[in-house]
Every structure is written in C-alpha cells, then in structure tokens.
Amino acid sequence: MKKIYIVGAGPGDPDLVTVKGLKMIQTADVVMYTDSLVNQELIAKAKPEAEVVKTAGMHLDEMVQAIVDRVNDGKIVARVHTGDPAMYGAIMEQMAILKQHDITCEIIPGVSSVFASAAAVGAELTIPDLTQTLILTRAEGRTPVPEMEKLKDLASHHCTIALFLSATLTKKIVKELQAAGWSDDTPIAVVQRATWPDQKIVRTTLINLDEDMRKNGIRKHAMILAGWALDPNIHEKDYRSKLYDKTFTHGFRKAVTE
Numbered sequence: 001m002k003k004i005y006i007v008g009a010g011p012g013d014p015d016l017v018t019v020k021g022l023k024m025i026q027t028a029d030v031v032m033y034t035d036s037l038v039n040q041e042l043i044a045k046a047k048p049e050a051e052v053v054k055t056a057g058m059h060l061d062e063m064v065q066a067i068v069d070r071v072n073d074g075k076i077v078a079r080v081h082t083g084d085p086a087m088y089g090a091i092m093e094q095m096a097i098l099k100q101h102d103i104t105c106e107i108i109p110g111v112s113s114v115f116a117s118a119a120a121v122g123a124e125l126t127i128p129d130l131t132q133t134l135i136l137t138r139a140e141g142r143t144p145v146p147e148m149e150k151l152k153d154l155a156s157h158h159c160t161i162a163l164f165l166s167a168t169l170t171k172k173i174v175k176e177l178q179a180a181g182w183s184d185d186t187p188i189a190v191v192q193r194a195t196w197p198d199q200k201i202v203r204t205t206l207i208n209l210d211e212d213m214r215k216n217g218i219r220k221h222a223m224i225l226a227g228w229a230l231d232p233n234i235h236e237k238d239y240r241s242k243l244y245d246k247t248f249t250h251g252f253r254k255a256v257t258e
Helices: 017-028 060-073 091-101 113-120 151-155 170-178 205-214
Strands: 003-006 032-033 049-052 076-081 103-108 132-140 160-164 187-192 200-205 222-226
Touching: 003 017, 003 091, 017 076, 017 103, 017 151, 032 060, 060 076, 060 091, 060 103, 091 103, 113 160, 113 187, 113 222, 132 151, 151 170, 170 205, 170 222, 187 205, 200 205, 205 222
Parallel strands: 003 076, 003 103, 032 049, 032 076, 132 160
Antiparallel strands: 160 222, 187 200, 187 222
C-alpha cells in the first residue's frame, strides 16, 4: 500500500513538534512544507540528502501531483503542516485526490496554535464553575461558514471561544459577540505568531479589541481567545476543580473529612 505522512509541525517553535513528527521529518526522502508558515529550523532537521519542496506557491493539483510523482518513485514523503493538521489544515482535499491514486495518509498530530496561545498567556481555557466548553471557530469573511455556525449563535453559549483566521475581521467579531449578549468588558487575549521569536501578546477587552489590534498592527497570524477564562485576574478568584479538592472522593483518592 502506497502511503504518505502528514505531519503537524506545531505552532512555530521547532522544539514543539512531537517526537514522532520529528522522526518522520528526519527519515523522509522528501519533505514538503508550507514555507510561509512552517519554521525553517524544523525543516532543516531533514536528512542532508532529502529533497525539500516549498509548497506556498503551489495550487492543490500541482502540489498533489508532486506528491504522487515522488511516491510512485518509491520515495517516503512527509507533508508538513503548521500547527495540527486537523484544524484548518486543508488536508481533506489533498487526501481525497491522493485516494484516487491509491495513496493513503498517516496523520501525525501537532500542537495547535490555540493551545500554544493559551500557554503563552498562562491561561486555562476551561475554568470550573465558569466555563467548561471551548469553541474553536473562525469569523465569517470571504469564505462563508455554515448557516448554523454563525459566530453570534456560537457565542450565545458564553463559553471560551478561540478564533482562527480572523485577525482582519475584528469589527465583525465585536458586533457578533455583543449581539450574543457578551459584555463590553469581556477579557480577550490576542497572540500573534505564538511561540515564534517575534511573538506578540495583546490583552484587551471586547469593546477595545479592534482598536488595540489596529494599534499593534496585528492583521494576520493571530489567535484570538475570548471569554472570562482569559481574565488576567482569574487567579485571584475562587474557582476550583473537584480534581484536587480534599473533600472530594475519586478513584485514586478518598476524601478527607474536616
């Protein structure tokens, strides 16, 4: 069975690739990567004789044909995607065409920018008694979203929301969240180029989101984390999980009575 490997490169820091992903990059005969997004330092870990192919300037058919040609030549191909391939990785359309050529794909997951961004701002996105749900989505721009997934409707849950690919749509984001009943002082953290050397963090509120992003020149490569889990003073508030509550019994620990 002919096969290629789709590797999640992580958010930017080359040390944040998984061990399995790194081994695949180091052993592949051909490493194909989106040079506008994936860190060159990671790709430099490919073996010296490996063919390295930049794909940022390729359209879908051209890119997939390049994969097919190399697989048919008996080469081991690693197709490297930024973050985790499952999130806005556009892998399904590649896999669909590869399947027509009897080529299967093994996916090696990576660290998503949403979790790298949460780490950068020191946030837990699911706070007991405050929010236990995280919605991963994007604002509607040139590419539409399904009718049942409009941001205003998703925001009606008032949980934590992570917005991919939305840095140019902040005015729309503010209006949609306000329409869903979010208060103007709702905390928001924006992380541009999470884990890269030039990472930038902006802490703001819903009402100030558009202006603060404009002032900081952030219009791409940004993760927007919104909700009260992003409150910079959350540590001073009394939200505690049952996991470490001494009065709570679970399978590995009996409760301690006062």
